[in-house]
Amino acid sequence: MWRFIASRVLQAIPVLFIVITLTFFLVRFAPGGPFSTEKAVVPEVKRALEAQYQLDQPLLAQFGSYLTDLVHGDFGPSFKYPGRTVNELIAAGFPATAELGLYALLVAVVLGMAAGIVAALNPNSWRDYVPMSAAMIGICMPTFLLGPLLVLIFGLWLEWLPVSGWGEVSGDKILPSITLGAAYAAYIARLTRSGMLEVLSQDYIRTARAKGLPEYVVVFKHALRGGVIPVVAFLGPAFAGLLSGSFVVETIFQVPGLGRFFVQAAFNRDYTLILGSTVFFAVLIVVFNLLSDVLAAWLNPRLRAGLGVK
């Protein structure tokens, strides 16, 4: 087990290095710098600014010193928010993003698994078609359409829920969480359905039924454990996707999260903030992929045996 984890951690290092290198040079080769504003800056001022942020040094030297700082956990200063470091900005934005991602994941898992189980237990009946059509709608409905539609219906017409904000009025976290989680709920519903269908046709389920166990014990104790393995394997990438894909939802609902910082940074060409948030997201994605691989391996006895865990 530890060897498995160690090898996956080692594999993550080149991924992160490539992300950092790619982003670093991509941003540097972009036309227009962070200080090229509409107002013409006096050349001396510009030179002083560039010296302050080490932009006057050769590119490779900049890259080297950035990597060194990064190893020490220092993302450097922000270009556009004077006096603030990227670390501070990430620390300010991440809690809202993480909370939003967590609620969205909760929505996705609860709705998705419920729909998937109902569909798998009644294949080819209306209890199958209705949730699965809803899942298809969820997959085809992009967040930037679903979000405004939910705002329109529940916020503006029915006036049941607040239109935007995060933690200001009670209930303002509901719509962003549903918007972000909907597509993932749909995927989880499909995964649960196909996973459960496969497990339900296995011999040990027939044995459990033949023993006269009540149906809910068969479903929830015996079938679900095997049926959710694909879902568990999906959870890591899903959570990573929820975190790094939340910037549309954050923009629509004005959630003060990291995603909104990232979009603003990209438009402002705030090099260090773009780099910092990209690297931060990449680390999150790698970590969550790793966690879900380990969890899926641990849940699946056949894989567990292969890893040398008893």
Add this chain to the structure above:
Amino acid sequence: MNATRIEDYEQGTSLWRDAWIRLRKNRLAVIGGMTLIVVTLLCLLAPFVSPYGYEQQDLVLGAAGPSARHWLGTDVFGRDLLTRILYGGRISLMVGLIATGVALIIGVTWGAIAGYAGGRVDAVMMRFVDIVYALPFMIFVVLLMVVFGRNLLLLFLVIGAVEWLTMARIVRGQVQGLKQLEFIEAAVSLGLSGWTIIRRHLIPNAIGPVIVYTTLTIPSVMLLEAFISFLGLGIQPPQSSWGSLIAEGVETMEEFPWLLIFPGMALSLTLFALNFLGDGLRDALDVRTSRD
């Protein structure tokens, strides 16, 4: 005489004929396919279908709800929304097709070479795919569009560059299986070059999964384009796609909700149809993809 018998035999059970029969029995896939044909035709024939021009304004009328003259209403400049949706659909569909084409070419070539070469070449090429898989896509797309400016060609390349990975994996798996078969051995012993074998023998035989996955890639490409345009980084005015129409609709959704709802329906309906057709094709060609 012998030859005719073989032809009869082939006609009776060819993969494509079987698949076509199975596909026609799948009602959802048929509806999806027909919806697509209708939507595509309407968009292509927009100048003939609609009595209004794309830029034709009616400032006196302004934004008005659906009526007999303007079926889906008009926007703030009095431009007919249906006409704008049809013209926007041309862009959305074109991006969907071309960017998928880019992804198809890169993915199939990459996967076929990796699968056929095997060994170290394969290991290096597929490890590269694994690494790119782990990148935060959305973030990179936004980054690329901001960095290199908003042009249509780049949009195709960026989306194509993001979407080719699964295709490469699928083709590689197929080629690895096919490589063991006798007809490839025969081709090798005939002295054909590796590239000719890949092009003439391996890729044509892997075409089933490629078709299925292509059908399923188009909707995700269109979604990505709509998303980029929604952020204001993709299609720029005076051109519009469904994504940018939705973005415009969101601005005024409180006063003129139809400007959001109808473009949204156009996009969702098309994606819906493509997904149903893709799922139907997968069942008909009996292909397992990594989708679920």
